[in-house]
Amino acid sequence: MNGKPQIESRATPVPGPARSIILFLCSWGPHAAFQRLQDECAPIPEAVKMVRIPCTGRITKALLFKPFEMGADGVALIGCHEGTCRYGSGTKAARANVRDTCEILDLLGLGATRLRLGLFLPDDSAGLLQFLRQFSDDIQSLDKSPVAPYPLPAVQGDPTPALNQVLREYDVYACQDCGKCSSACPLTLAGKTFSPRSTANALIAGQWDDEGVRRDIWSCLTCGLCSDRCPSAVNFPGFVREVRRILLAHGLGGHEAHGGFFQSLSRTMTSPDLRIHHWSWLPDDIQTDPQSKVLFFGGCAPYFDIFFRTHLGVTTRDILVDSLRLLNFFDIHPALLDAERCCGHDLYWSGDQENFLKLARLNVEAIRASGVEEVIVCCPEGYRTFSHDYPANGVETPFKVTLLMDFLEREIDKGAVGFKRLNRSLTFQDPCRLSRFEKKSALPRKLLGRLDSAGFGEMQERGGGAICCGNTAWTGCDAFSKALQVHRLRQARATGADLLVTACPKCQIHLRCAMQDPFIGESLEMETVDLTTLLARTIQWE
Ligand code: SF4
Ligand code: SF4
Ligand code: SF4
Numbered sequence: 427m428n429g430k431p432q433i434e435s436r437a438t439p440v441p442g443p444a445r446s447i448i449l450f451l452c453s454w455g456p457h458a459a460f461q462r463l464q465d466e467c468a469p470i471p472e473a474v475k476m477v478r479i480p481c482t483g484r485i486t487k488a489l490l491f492k493p494f495e496m497g498a499d500g501v502a503l504i505g506c507h508e509g510t511c512r513y514g515s516g517t518k519a520a521r522a523n524v525r526d527t528c529e530i531l532d533l534l535g536l537g538a539t540r541l542r543l544g545l546f547l548p549d550d551s552a553g554l555l556q557f558l559r560q561f562s563d564d565i566q567s568l569d570k571s572p573v574a575p576y577p578l579p580a581v582q583g584d585p586t587p588a589l590n591q592v593l594r595e596y597d598v599y600a601c602q603d604c605g606k607c608s609s610a611c612p613l614t615l616a617g618k619t620f621s622p623r624s625t626a627n628a629l630i631a632g633q634w635d636d637e638g639v640r641r642d643i644w645s646c647l648t649c650g651l652c653s654d655r656c657p658s659a660v661n662f663p664g665f666v667r668e669v670r671r672i673l674l675a676h677g678l679g680g681h682e683a684h685g686g687f688f689q690s691l692s693r694t695m696t697s698p699d700l701r702i703h704h705w706s707w708l709p710d711d712i713q714t715d716p717q718s719k720v721l722f723f724g725g726c727a728p729y730f731d732i733f734f735r736t737h738l739g740v741t742t743r744d745i746l747v748d749s750l751r752l753l754n755f756f757d758i759h760p761a762l763l764d765a766e767r768c769c770g771h772d773l774y775w776s777g778d779q780e781n782f783l784k785l786a787r788l789n790v791e792a793i794r795a796s797g798v799e800e801v802i803v804c805c806p807e808g809y810r811t812f813s814h815d816y817p818a819n820g821v822e823t824p825f826k827v828t829l830l831m832d833f834l835e836r837e838i839d840k841g842a843v844g845f846k847r848l849n850r851s852l853t854f855q856d857p858c859r860l861s862r863f864e865k866k867s868a869l870p871r872k873l874l875g876r877l878d879s880a881g882f883g884e885m886q887e888r889g890g891g892a893i894c895c896g897n898t899a900w901t902g903c904d905a906f907s908k909a910l911q912v913h914r915l916r917q918a919r920a921t922g923a924d925l926l927v928t929a930c931p932k933c934q935i936h937l938r939c940a941m942q943d944p945f946i947g948e949s950l951e952m953e954t955v956d957l958t959t960l961l962a963r964t965i966q967w968e
Contacts, residue, residue, distance in 0.1 A: 644680025
C-alpha cells in the first residue's frame with residue numbers, strides 16, 4: 427500500500443441506459459489521473475466519451491454548449507485547481523464559462539445539472555472516478571435530453587446550377603456595373619477589400635469556389651445600403667442570403683462569431699420537446715395575463731446578457747422589462763409564451779433555411795394555440811422576421827404583428843401622457859432592419875422628439891442611409907466590423923450628445939464591444955441606452 431486510495435479494477439465497462447456524456451479533460455493534471463484509471467481498467471462509466479483539451483480555460487461557452495446541440499445528455503469539464511493550472515487563469519475562466527452556460531441551460535429548459543465542473547490533481551484518480559460515477563448516475567436519473575440534433579442537409583455535387591437560379595431570381599444580371607453599391611458599402615469604406623459589385627460579377631462568372639468570393643459572401647453585413655443606392659434595384663442582401671443557403675447546404679459555411687454559440691443556441695431551440703423557461707426571471711411587479719388577446723414576444727435578449735456579462739456587461743434584458751412596463755402603463759397585460767423560441771432571424775440570414783423554418787413553425791404554432799389576436803414585438807429583427815420573412819417563406823401568421831414603437835407612438839399621440847425632464851442630449855443609432863428594411867426611420871425620431879431632453883443631434887449618416895453597427899446574424903465579425911463600429915462611435919460623439927440611444931439589443935452589444943478596445947476604448951466610451959428604456963423611465967400621465 428502506498429497510502430493512495432485504491433481504485434476498483436474491472437475489465438469491462440459498466441453497461442447502462444443510452445445516455446451520452448462528453449468529458450472535456452485537461453491534458454495537464456487531471457489527464458494523468460484519468461490515464462491511471464484507464465491503465466487499471468477502472469469502471470469508468472460507459473456513457474463517458476473523453477475529449478482531451480489543452481486547458482479548461484480554452485473551452486469557451488460555445489464549445490461547452492456544442493455537445494448539447496448535438497444531443498449530449500451531460501457535459502463535464504475537468505481541469506486543475508486554482509494555483510495548479512499551467513496557464514494561470516484557466517480555472518477562473520472555466521468557472522465563469524460553466525456558470526454562464528449553466529444559466530443558459532436553465533433558461534432553455536435543459537437544466538443546469540447537465541453541466542458540471544470538476545477540479546483534480548494528477549494523483550487523485552480515486553476522486554476523479556468517484557466524480558465520474560456520481561455525475562453519470564445523476565445524468566442517468568434525468569430524462570434523456572430532448573434535443574434532437576437537426577443536421578444541415580449535406581448536398582453533394584456542384585452548386586453552380588442552384589447559384590445560377592438565384593442569380594436569375596434576384597435579377598443580378600441587371601447590374602450596370604456603376605459601382606454605386608461599392609461606394610456606399612460600409613465594409614468597403616472601412617477599408618476591407620470588398621465590393622458587392624465584384625462579388626456579384628464573380629458569381630455570374632461562376633467563380634463561387636474562389637476563396638475571396640466565399641470570404642466576401644460571409645462578410646457582407648446584409649445591411650442593405652448597397653441596394654438602397656442601386657439604380658437597378660439589385661437586392662444584394664437577399665441574394666447573399668440565398669448564396670449562403672446554397673453554400674451552407676454544400677458544407678461550405680463561413681466564419682461564425684463567438685464560436686457559433688448563437689447559431690448552436692438557435693438550432694437547439696428547434697427541438698419541439700424542449701421545456702423552455704423564457705420568462706422565469708421576470709420581476710414580480712410586471713403584470714401579465716395568460717387570457718389576454720395580445721401577446722408580447724421578447725426575443726433572445728436574456729441569453730445575450732448571460733453570454734456577454736463577463737466582458738460587455740450589457741443589460742439588454744431590461745429592454746424586455748421596460749417594454750412590458752410600457753404596455754402595463756397603457757393597461758395592456760399581455761400574455762407571454764413561456765416556451766418562446768428564437769425568431770430565427772440569425773439562422774435565416776446565415777443561410778440555415780431548414781432550421782429557420784422549424785423555428786418559425788414552432789413559434790407560430792405555439793402562438794396560434796394560445797388564441798391571441800395580436801403579437802407585439804419590441805426587437806426590429808424579430809418584427810421584420812415575423813411580419814415579413816415568415817409569410818415570405820410560407821409560414822402564415824394568423825394574427826396581427828405590431829412593432830412596439832408603433833403601438834407606443836399611437837398611444838402617446840392620444841395626448842394624455844408627457845415625459846419627465848431628461849437632462850441629457852441624445853443621438854440615435856438606426857437599426858438597419860427598422861430604418862432600411864421596414865422604412866420606419868421616422869418612427870423612433872417621433873418618439874425621441876416627444877421626450878423632454880436637452881437636445882437631439884443626428885449623426886452624419888442617419889435614417890435610411892445610416893451605417894450598420896458592424897455585424898449581422900453573428901457571421902463574419904472581423905477587424906473591419908470593428909473599424910466600422912469605431913467609425914460609428916466617433917460619429918456619435920461628434921454630435922456632441924452624451925447619450926447614445928439604440929433600438930435593437932444587438933446594436934448595443936456591437937457598439938459596446940468596440941468601446942472595450944484597450945487602446946482607444948476610452949475615447950469611444952459613450953453611455954448607451956435603448957429607446958424603450960428611455961421611454962419607460964420618463965413617461966408619466968398628465
Ligand atoms: S449599384 Fe447596382 S447596378 Fe450599380 S454596380 Fe452595384 S449592383 Fe450593379
Ligand atoms: S449589404 Fe451592406 S455590407 Fe453587404 S454589400 Fe451591401 S452595403 Fe455592403
Ligand atoms: S462586434 Fe464584438 S460582440 Fe459583436 S459579434 Fe463582433 S466580437 Fe462579437
